[in-house]
Amino acid sequence: MVLRxxxxxxCCVPTAAWAAQPLATDLKGDPVNRxxxxxxxxxxxxxxxxxxxxxxxxxxxxxxxDRAYSPDGVRFWWVYPNPTDTQGVVRSHDxxxxxxxxxxxxxxxxxxxxxxxxxxxxxxxxxxxxxQLREVYRGRIDNRYLSLGQxxxxxxxxxxxxxxxAVLAGKPVPEPGGPPVGCSxxxxxxP
Amino acid sequence: MRFxxxxxFVAAACAFLAAVLAHRPIRAAESxxxxxxxxxxxxxxxxxxxxxxxxxxxxxxxxxxxARRRAPQILDVTQSRYMPPWLPEPGYGDFxxxxxLSNEDLALxxxxxxxxxxxxxxxxxxxxxxxxxxxxxxxxxxxxxxxRPYTLAxxxxxxxxxxILPYPLAQTHYIRAMEILPAxxxxxxxxxxxxxxxxxxxxxxxxxxxxxxPGMELELDAGNTFxxxxxxxxxxxxxxxxxEPEGMPWRLDPGNDLILNMHLKPSGKPETMSAQIGxxxxxxxxTKQPMLLQLEDDRDLDIPPGVHNFVVQDQLTxxxxxxxxxxxxxxxxxxxxxEGWATLPDGRRKWLIxxxxxxxxxxxxxxxxxxxxxxxxxxxxxxxxxxxxxxxxHNPNSPPIRVRAGNRSVDEMAHLWLQVLPVNVPPxxxxxxxxxxxAWMRRRLEKQPDDSIAGYNLASALASxxxxxxxxxxYEKLLSRRPDDVRVMNGLGAAFEDAGDPEAAERVFxxxxxxxxxxxxxxFNLASVEVRQSHxxxxxxxxxxxxxxxxxxAAAHCxxxxxxxxxxxxxxxxxxxxxxxxxDPHNFTALYQLGEIAIASGxxxxxxxLLEDASRTRPGDVDTxxxxxxxxxxxxxxxxxxxxxxxAEHLAPDNANLHSLLSQLLAESGQLRQAIEEQxxxxxxxxxxxxxxxxxxxxxxxxxxxxxxxxxxxRALQLAPGHQQARANLxxxxxx
Numbered sequence: 001m002v003l004r005x006x007x008x009x010x011c012c013v014p015t016a017a018w019a020a021q022p023l024a025t026d027l028k029g030d031p032v033n034r035x036x037x038x039x040x041x042x043x044x045x046x047x048x049x050x051x052x053x054x055x056x057x058x059x060x061x062x063x064x065x066d067r068a069y070s071p072d073g074v075r076f077w078w079v080y081p082n083p084t085d086t087q088g089v090v091r092s093h094d095x096x097x098x099x100x101x102x103x104x105x106x107x108x109x110x111x112x113x114x115x116x117x118x119x120x121x122x123x124x125x126x127x128x129x130x131x132q133l134r135e136v137y138r139g140r141i142d143n144r145y146l147s148l149g150q151x152x153x154x155x156x157x158x159x160x161x162x163x164x165x166a167v168l169a170g171k172p173v174p175e176p177g178g179p180p181v182g183c184s185x186x187x188x189x190x191p
Numbered sequence: 192m193r194f195x196x197x198x199x200f201v202a203a204a205c206a207f208l209a210a211v212l213a214h215r216p217i218r219a220a221e222s223x224x225x226x227x228x229x230x231x232x233x234x235x236x237x238x239x240x241x242x243x244x245x246x247x248x249x250x251x252x253x254x255x256x257x258a259r260r261r262a263p264q265i266l267d268v269t270q271s272r273y274m275p276p277w278l279p280e281p282g283y284g285d286f287x288x289x290x291x292l293s294n295e296d297l298a299l300x301x302x303x304x305x306x307x308x309x310x311x312x313x314x315x316x317x318x319x320x321x322x323x324x325x326x327x328x329x330x331x332x333x334x335x336x337x338x339r340p341y342t343l344a345x346x347x348x349x350x351x352x353x354x355i356l357p358y359p360l361a362q363t364h365y366i367r368a369m370e371i372l373p374a375x376x377x378x379x380x381x382x383x384x385x386x387x388x389x390x391x392x393x394x395x396x397x398x399x400x401x402x403x404x405p406g407m408e409l410e411l412d413a414g415n416t417f418x419x420x421x422x423x424x425x426x427x428x429x430x431x432x433x434x435e436p437e438g439m440p441w442r443l444d445p446g447n448d449l450i451l452n453m454h455l456k457p458s459g460k461p462e463t464m465s466a467q468i469g470x471x472x473x474x475x476x477x478t479k480q481p482m483l484l485q486l487e488d489d490r491d492l493d494i495p496p497g498v499h500n501f502v503v504q505d506q507l508t509x510x511x512x513x514x515x516x517x518x519x520x521x522x523x524x525x526x527x528x529x530e531g532w533a534t535l536p537d538g539r540r541k542w543l544i545x546x547x548x549x550x551x552x553x554x555x556x557x558x559x560x561x562x563x564x565x566x567x568x569x570x571x572x573x574x575x576x577x578x579x580x581x582x583x584x585h586n587p588n589s590p591p592i593r594v595r596a597g598n599r600s601v602d603e604m605a606h607l608w609l610q611v612l613p614v615n616v617p618p619x620x621x622x623x624x625x626x627x628x629x630a631w632m633r634r635r636l637e638k639q640p641d642d643s644i645a646g647y648n649l650a651s652a653l654a655s656x657x658x659x660x661x662x663x664x665x666y667e668k669l670l671s672r673r674p675d676d677v678r679v680m681n682g683l684g685a686a687f688e689d690a691g692d693p694e695a696a697e698r699v700f701x702x703x704x705x706x707x708x709x710x711x712x713x714x715f716n717l718a719s720v721e722v723r724q725s726h727x728x729x730x731x732x733x734x735x736x737x738x739x740x741x742x743x744x745a746a747a748h749c750x751x752x753x754x755x756x757x758x759x760x761x762x763x764x765x766x767x768x769x770x771x772x773x774x775d776p777h778n779f780t781a782l783y784q785l786g787e788i789a790i791a792s793g794x795x796x797x798x799x800x801l802l803e804d805a806s807r808t809r810p811g812d813v814d815t816x817x818x819x820x821x822x823x824x825x826x827x828x829x830x831x832x833x834x835x836x837x838x839a840e841h842l843a844p845d846n847a848n849l850h851s852l853l854s855q856l857l858a859e860s861g862q863l864r865q866a867i868e869e870q871x872x873x874x875x876x877x878x879x880x881x882x883x884x885x886x887x888x889x890x891x892x893x894x895x896x897x898x899x900x901x902x903x904x905x906r907a908l909q910l911a912p913g914h915q916q917a918r919a920n921l922x923x924x925x926x927x
Contacts, residue, residue: 053249053377056459060346084260097345097460146584149273149550153348153524153587153600184263 024079024104024111027091032104035126035133041073042127042136042167044160045104045111049082049120050093052183058121058141059097066101069164081106081117082186109188122180123160127167137163139176147181224303225311226255233296234258234265235320237275240429243322247376247428253319259308266304269297275429276553283530283545284518287560288430326370327432331469333360335449338401340465343378346457348587349552351407351600354451355393355400356468358443361743363775365440367473369424370432371451374464380454380552384424384468386441387448388414407523408598409450417655419624420483423517423610425556436516439481439612440473445743445774454552476777476808479612481516482624484631486531486573486607489596490639494525494579494603496591501525501577503605505638509569510630511623513611514562518544520575521606523551524585525594528576531607536568543571543609551585562612573607618811618842621656628652643669651682659690677703681712684720693720711741718750727757745774749781761788779808783815786822795825813843817852829860847877854886863894881911888920897924 022031035043046062048055066076078101080090090105106112115124115138123141126133142155159176166173224230234242234252241248242257251257258265268274275290292300303309335356343350373379387393391412393400413420422441424433435441443449451466488503495501520529526549533541544557565571579591587601588594594603613623629652635645650665666683670676680703688696697720703713714737721730734751741747752767765788771781782805789798802819809815816839823832836853843849850873857866870887874880888903901924907917 051250053458057346057457059459147273148268148271149553150584151552152584152589156589184261184267186260 021108021110023114024106024108025087026105027087027094027103029087035077036075036128039073040075040128042075042125042164043133044074044076044164045079045115045117045124045126046076047079047081047112047115047117047120047122047124047185049080049183049185050085050089052120054145054182055121056097059099061141063099063101065161065164069168072168074164074168075102077102077104077111079104079106079111079117081109081112081120083188084186109185112185118185119180119182120185121182125160125163125167125173136167136173137176140178140180143177145181146178150181223306223309223311224299225309225315226258226303227311227313227316229299230258230303231255231316231319233292233299235317237290237292237296239320239322243320245324245376246322247379249377255310255313255316259310262304262308266300269300276555278546278548278550278553278555279557280545280547283542284557284563285560287558289560290429325372326469328368328370328469328471331370332472333364333470335359335468335470337403337451337466339403340463341403343455343462343464344457345460349380349600350405350455350457352403352405352453352455353392353409354403354453354466355387355396356449356451357390357393358445358447358449360443361445361774363442363444363777364470365442365473365476366435366470367440368432368434368471370469370471371426372431372467372469373426373453374466375458375462376428378455378458378462378464379426379428380456381428381554382426382454382466383452384426385409385411385450385452386420386424386443387411387450388418388444388446390446390448392450393448406598407452407454407600408604409452411450417622417625417628417651419628421481421610423483423519423556423558423608425519427555436479438478440475440477442477443470445745456552478810480622480624481610481612482627484571484609484611484627486571486609488573488575488605488638492577492594492596492603492605494577494594496588496593497580499578499580499582500527501579503575503577505573505605505607505634507571507631507634509565509567509571509611510626511613512564512566512615513627514564514614515543515559515609515611516562517556517558517610519554519556519608519610520544520546520549521554521604521608522549522575522577523600523603524587525577525579525583525603526551526575526605527578527583528574529607530572530574531609532572533563533565534570534572536566541565564614565611571609573605575605575607577603577605618844625652625656629656641672643673647679647682650679650686654682654686654689657689659686662686663690675706677707677710677713680706681710681716684713684716688716688720688723693724696720709740711737711744711747714740715744715747715750718754722750722753722757725757727754730754731758743774745771745778745781748774749778749784752781752784756784756788761792764788777804777808779805779812779815782808783818786818790818790822790825795822798822799826799828811842813839813846813849816842817849820852820856824856824859829856832856833860845876847873847880847883849873850876851880851883851886854890858890858893863890866890867894879910881907881914881917884910885914885917885920888917892920892924900924 022033024032026032070076078099087105090103094103104111115135117124121141122139124135125137126135141160143157144152144155157177163173238252242250242252244251269292277291279286281291337354337356371382389412392409396404449468451468484507486505486507488505491503518531520531522529529546529549531543533543535541579586579594581591596603616623629649632645632649632652635642636649646665646669650662653665654662663683663686666679666686669679673679680699684696684699687699697717700713700717703710714733718730718733721733731751731754734747734754737747748767748771752764755767756764765785768781768785771778782801786798786801786805789801799819799822802815802822806815806819816835820832820835823835833856836849836856840849840853850869854866854869854873857869867890870883870890874883874887877883884903884907888900891900891903901921904917904921907914
């Protein structure tokens with residue numbers, strides 16, 4: 001099984017160390033070894049935290065984008081990097097918020113490191129490139145929050161959606177217009 | 192006599208007196224900064240009120256592990272002063288519930304995080320604060336709940352919604368503390384509680400009020416009595432319990448509604464909430480009557496798109512000495528710099544508040560640590576700066592559009608509320624809040640001459656002050672614009688009656704009743720005129736008709752009681768007064784009248800108890816003290832009677848009748864010399880009182896001053912040649 005996983009995955013991290021271990025686990029505790037199904041045109045990782053209010057406030061927006069772009073081959077993942085977001089916590093959180101998508105508990109923070117994510121909520125877009133996944137966007141979802149305490153009534157620029165459209169259109173992916181705003185991802189080295 | 196009043200309300204509220212613990216200086220340089228020694232005290236004092244399980248904050252900070260995990264974020268949000276939330280600029284008002292971290296605290300937090308968040312010796316850490324999962328002050332005396340749960344959508348812009356909670360009791364209560372349980376505190380930014388004295392908002396929304404009504408600000412009908420809003424009833428996550436200062440509870444009457452005006456923030460999932468309000472009753476009515484004053488300039492709020500610095504201002508001159516107790520600045524999303532200050536009569540500027548970077552999400556009521564004394568003649572100022580450009584990220588319109596005043600979140604507001612308590616009130620002067628009202632409404636009319644609410648309130652206040660011709664002019668002006676306005680007619684009629692023109696008053700009230708035959712106010716007022724003219728049967732008829740339309744009106748029961756007593760039916764009258772007392776245990780008229788009936792029916796001890804209650808309700812009422820003194824004297828308590836009269840004399844030193852009564856009581860207890868002094872004072876004030884001269888003569892005679900006594904009796908006879916007692920007394924003293 002492990003061998004097969006490696007063959008199928010082929011991807012992601014330039015070092016080989018990952019290969020022996022799964023990237024993340026799902027809500028049943030089973031390994032998540034592949035992010036992109038065959039034919040996927042892009043993978044979006046949404047870094048979330050069950051106890052971060054701003055992260056939670058973006059759930060409806062991520063669900064909207066998931067519904068809108070999964071038919072075009074965009075695969076969305078809900079990634080939980082914080083140590084306190086255990087299986088039980090995330091399961092109950094996802095039930096509360098009625099989250100239907102793919103869940104990855106980033107128990108070793110491999111996805112966090114792969115995407116260079118630091119904040120929840122933050123998103124990363126990868127595109128398949130040969131055997132690898134190449135990161136083409138990382139940062140904020142939109143411009144509703146400029147910093148903690150600096151909030152627009154609603155977003156006027158949708159950075160993530162613009163980036164997805166650019167990927168699908170084969171155009172250069174625009175940079176996010178500002179930093180992600182929310183809660184720091186808690187390093188795994190802490191208890 | 193009633194008069195009517197409309198009050199335009201924006202938001203009331205009361206910040207609770209957060210105990211600000213003394214800041215203990217900590218020497219940072221000597222030893223490593225640890226959680227246990229330095230950081231836990233800072234966090235517990237400034238953060239834990241929200242950041243505890245079940246609190247308004249998204250996560251708890253009650254343990255070292257909690258804080259360590261969040262350390263990078265704690266560093267970030269404290270250094271940027273995003274947390275703890277605190278808008279006012281230091282040095283511009285000294286506030287009781289200040290939450291701003293000192294620079295020293297910030298340095299300690301930075302050092303702690305940068306040195307790897309050491310815990311230190313856990314034994315040195317203070318115990319974590321304890322927060323009750325439900326009511327912080329124990330079970331309330333009364334819990335009100337919203338009629339129906341409300342579900343806030345998962346996403347979208349913020350929601351402003353008003354939930355109506357009718358006050359269900361049939362008695363008046365005074366509220367010393369209030370706690371709001373929003374059920375889901377994380378989604379509630381802040382809440383205001385408004386008192387709707389007349390359930391007017393519920394009546395405006397008969398079909399949908401149970402679901403809550405959208406809107407940021409409301410217009411409420413304040414009812415028939417001069418009863419200005421007095422308290423800030425404001426809730427935010429870190430101040431769940433509002434405790435009023437001693438002597439300043441607020442009042443709820445039967446028929447009142449509480450309106451919970453909430454600013455809600457979507458959380459990402461649908462949130463169903465059933466808010467509750469817990470009320471704690473005071474045992475005594477209020478002894479201090481504060482008032483909320485408003486500066487505003489909504490009329491000038493017409494902000495072109497793209498303008499960065501749009502200024503609006505207002506000012507108001509204080510007609511009486513006040514202590515400012517609290518302040519509540521309010522604007523919507525375009526507000527940038529909000530300033531309030533007072534120019535004292537000597538020209539000095541005293542800052543009341545300055546918010547250099549306004550954020551509606553962090554709005555609050557601020558209470559002064561010590562009352563701010565503002566003498567008569569002080570000018571209150573408000574100056575707000577608005578930014579309607581793209582650079583203002585709070586701007587709800589992209590691209591910016593022209594914005595005017597209004598109560599939707601895309602509209603704007605420019606309001607500054609100040610809670611003031613009149614001080615240095617000379618004895619016997621009218622309610623100083625009426626003078627504040629007149630000044631405030633005149634200012635509103637200067638800004639907006641067609642402001643009918645201000646015109647109405649001004650006329651009502653003038654009438655209450657006894658300035659009837661000014662009041663009549665103000666009412667007539669309103670009627671010229673709105674000839675069918677029943678409410679204005681009631682005010683005008685009341686002014687006529689108080690000015691001594693009952694025929695004109697009856698005419699106006701009758702006209703009002705022809706427009707609205709079920710109008711309880713007009714009928715009550717008409718009945719009052721009839722009572723004053725001793726037309727008791729007519730009054731009884733009017734009041735019985737009125738009670739069919741308004742059965743729960745304590746004043747109507749009182750009026751009916753007065754009419755029945757006038758017809759000689761004390762038993763029926765007492766029953767009506769009892770009905771009024773059942774609805775309002777502190778109803779002054781009912782207590783007073785029942786006391787009178789008890790005196791008349793030879794039950795002075797019962798009268799004492801009733802009149803003592805009446806006097807507690809209106810401590811400054813001289814007449815009540817006088818009647819109480821009489822009941823005390825009849826109950827064999829002359830010393831207590833004397834004490835009441837002395838107190839009354841202190842309140843009304845120029846009341847001749849009081850000096851006469853004092854003289855009689857003193858004479859009965861054998862204190863003749865003092866009795867003569869008091870009677871002499873009475874006659875100095877009222878020299879035409881033949882009885883008084885006769886009484887003085889008797890006292891002089893009893894002390895042996897026969898010549899003086901003869902002079903007094905002759906004086907009485909000069910004033911009233913047929914005065915038989917004076918004649919007999921003089922004859923007795925005349926040498927045969």
